[in-house]
Amino acid sequence: MVIVEIVSGPITPFPSEDDHQQDGAELVFNGRVRATEHGENIMALEYEQYDGMAETELTQLANETCKKFPIHDLFCKHRIGKVSVGETSLHVVIWSKHRKEGLEAMIWFIIELKKRIPIWKWAILEDGTRIPSECKH
Amino acid sequence: MVIVEIVSGPITPFPSEDDHQQDGAELVFNGRVRATEHGENIMALEYEQYDGMAETELTQLANETCKKFPIHDLFCKHRIGKVSVGETSLHVVIWSKHRKEGLEAMIWFIIELKKRIPIWKWAILEDGTRIPSECKH
Amino acid sequence: MIQVKVKCFSQVQYALGVNELSLELEPGTTSAELEELVRNTAQGKLDGVILRIAVNQKYVPVEIELKDGDEIAFIPPVQGG
């Protein structure tokens, strides 16, 4: 099963106590905003999405991941708008029978997300300036 | 920094809202007890430890992991005693600047844990029998 | 003439100074021709920036002929996560 949400407020993690009795491995990834971006101190990042397309592409990617790897469930939330330093911008949970496929699926899912989901970061610098972040990783 | 705990009751996850402002990646692994072990239905697993040595070895492994990979913090809890199906037996959190090193450290840490930490599983079958689990993975 | 909408994100938005453009084009104009027009409008600010094209919210890997009412986005390198 797949759940995908693009949210504009703080991310509430998916509950861990779900009914996954055949899943030995629960893997959670939280991507957080760091205090520096390309060596410059920032106040926050502002995430911009292509409304509609971002969610469609993310749902498709989640479904592809579940087909490509023998995992059971992939839940994902991506935050949009201003995200302060230390806050979570991306939250992904994968449930699988064993940890190996869960870890592989997580790695692949995030790499692909960073390649194709139409979401961008603007850095908000300490002086308030807002510039497109040119982060290439 | 490293925190290692061997606990006999249910595992409370480490709080996610810690002060990790230079850490873009927070990775959480929860190992859960599955309803079947080697194809047999089980009620629970009972984890047995070598008192003292298990915690010493686990602390040493956590420190080794922090030296081997450029991660900042590794927190780990392992539960001992009877753990029912669906409950968490192992909880690991790794904070790192980028996700890559966090994922690699997580993979290595769990592989090594399963090689050298003196902890064993007993399967508690549906009829109440308690036998050493011979799980090899 | 056909009417199309161009969505501008990130570096494209920064270079053009707008979120969205409404354009009238000659019938038969292709996605690649529109990209050239956008790049020219940006006056060099998009040089070296790889742009992928999405038409009606789907990535389109080849040059296509645009139709009236199309929504086009020139997608600079994405940065989710």
Added chain:
Amino acid sequence: MIQVKVKCFSQVQYALGVNELSLELEPGTTSAELEELVRNTAQGKLDGVILRIAVNQKYVPVEIELKDGDEIAFIPPVQGG
């Protein structure tokens, strides 16, 4: 004579039916000799089971001479996680 304690876990515990053994050994007895004694006591139930040796809660990769008061564990494949 020297006195040693043998901790028994998992398959070793299951094979011997005890958690712990207290043994009196000849001075000069080695870890490998004690392992043989334990395997014989298990009457074949530990055949095919690889045992690592820990002395005083540390893995000891080579044969060593045991000392009075040592705590020895023959560690079957571990299963944490």
